[in-house]
Amino acid sequence: MATKKTDTPAAEQPELSYEAAREELIEVVRRLETGGTTLEESLALWERGERLATICQEWLEGARARLAAAVDQD
Template identity: 75%
Template sequence: MAARTEEAALGYEQARDELIEVVRRLEAGGTTLEESLALWERGEELAKVCRHWLEGARARLDAALAESEPDGDESGR
């Protein structure tokens, strides 16, 4: 459960930067199968964190746009 708490505490930029490093290490090769699998799993976790942040940002943008639209009045278009 500690891993879940850590993931929730990661900001988008931190998760993205770590994900970039994970991908770089995987692409560079030279790791054992076990290390590669651990890196892949970490990358999946980080991608979920990034996706969570981006989905939250999208929801906030959608809400802000909905608030700024007139109440069903399309006569101004």
């Protein structure tokens, strides 16, 4: 999964594993649910969470495609 669909150029965005993206997303959600952040901080966290969710979704879609390809080979 080398290519990520985000508004950040690929050269500026480091590759994240599914697990790393999921863990960071969990932390973002926790911080949003806890509150105590400014509106600007909350918006930035929300935007980061959206990007992380997209990364996780892309990994899952790639895994589904690989599984489907493996099943088709049998």
